[in-house]
Amino acid sequence: MTYNSEDVQKILQIALTRKQEGEFSREQLVEMASELGISSNILETTEHKWLAQQEEERSRHTFNTFRRRDFWGHFVSFIAVNLFLILLNLITSPSYFWAIFPVLGWGLGLFFHWWSVYQSKTEDYEIAFQKWRAQI
Template sequence: MTAFESNSLRSYSQEEVQQILQLAIARQTDDGNQEFSYQQIIEIAAELQISPEAVKQAEFDWIAAQSEVQQRQAFDLYRQGKLKKRLGNFAIVNSFFMLVDFVGGADISWSLYILLFCGLVVVLDIWNTFQSKGEDYEAAFQKWNRKHQIKQTINTVLNKWFKAFQTY
């Protein structure tokens, strides 16, 4: 049996085919920045006996997935910004209490309890900020996403309204 015959007898699952083709396409292009036109994608799909409608639907699904990835990245940046603000507040408030404690008694005593308690709260906040899986994260993301979409809708309506008044 030749190498070609043994290769033709192999069979692969759809997931394995996708992985093999993905690796082959990556190796085909020495330049990782090579781009394919939509027409080239249609031609490749035609060779694989994939209908143009299936490609169009797949592209639509891919665009939607990329949009969600971008929204999640924006949400993560938003959460990290809130964390930085809370860390700054923590530093300012605890510095104030430690200064009052030091000036009032020439040493630091009771302010350490406040520092420890606030430190625990900040550590939990850090944990929650960088936890990007689970129900709590999904609930927070959905809440932020709804709020973000409402703001975008309001901004769009107001922009149209102001443009309408500018034309008069």
């Protein structure tokens, strides 16, 4: 039976997981790579790329958390202010429901804010992420 490189990688990954549920040291990683015939240069380059990817994922997670907290603050403000306006409207002029205009206007803005926060596969998201990253 023959295996392609992707199959070998998956099999070895599962076997390593079953063999040792704990963590591996850097020395163990180097030893495993040498047993598999992977040069130290390739291992080091790959390790740096992997670390950079991990840092990128952490940055994106932090950025997403920041944006979601900002959105929920906006949402709470929307609810509080518009409830006040609706109550004010019902007390002062119950025959004309003028509070619908700020509710709809602000609601439209809130919808677009939600859309920008929870759509993370767009070009606008990438631009916002790069700007945020440059600030930190």
